[in-house]
Amino acid sequence: MSADPRGAEGFRLGNEILAFRFVATLSDRRGDPVERIPTPERLGAWLAANGLGEAGPPVSEALLRDARELREAIHRAGTAVAGGGVPDPTDEELLNRWSARHRARLVLDGGRARWRLPETDPARAALAVVALDAIATLGGQGDGVIKRCEQATCGGLFVDTSRGGRRRWCSMATCGNKMKKANLRSARARSGETPAHRGGHA
Incomplete structure (x- = not known):
């Protein structure tokens, strides 16, 4: 597993669902997983990038471990639901314990809704x-x-609200593009087409 050292641009923020964006802090789950919150500072940066703390709230090593545990419970529960089942009771209990700690307030600020966090923790x-x-x-x-997500290495989650339920990827900008490029390479390989062939026609 590798770590993504970049700033907020290193996060995958294209998913419409906040909880599933959090799941994506461990990306390429079915390939070579990339840990995008390897440090407490990176978790703070992710929270800030998602409107949960303007400057990135301080995070301890212990809370980072708890956050990853929450993330994996969300992923397991979402995977179960996506497969037509129900979440494991242990994961449900973990999510319920976290929701019981809900102390943020949703406020209007300049005409936009945002979360106002308590000063303590x-x-x-x-x-x-x-x-x-x-x-x-x-x-x-x-x-x-x-x-x-149907992209081979992803394993992420999304909510399909498309007409006819035809959406296949968690993000068109990332996994969708990967799939299109892979399909194009496969089609060219089957036809025997090479870059030289494409550029060689007058």
Whole structure:
């Protein structure tokens, strides 16, 4: 497993669902996994990038471990729902414990809704918002169907609200492009086409 050392641009933020964006902090789960929150500072940066703390709330090593545990519970629960099942009771209990810590307030600020975190332990309160979003999504409070990304190495989750339920990838900008490029390479290989052949025609 490798770590992504970059700034906020290193996070995968294209998913419409906050909880599933959090799941994507461990990407390429079915390939060579990339840990995008390898340090407490990176977790703080992810929270800030998602509107959960303007400057990135301080995070301890212990909370980082707890956050990863929450992340994996969301992923397991979402994977179960995507497969037509129900989450394991242990994962449900973990999510319910996190939601019980919900102390953030949703406020209007300049015409936009944002989360206002408590002064005491803001990072834990921010993660409780993530857990609450996971519960609402997994519990069917929104529209659409929970699915697993079909890109070979991803393993991420998304909610398909497309007409006809035809969406296949967690993000068109990342996994969708990967799939299109892979399909194009495969088609060229089958036809015997090479870059030289493509560039050699007058």
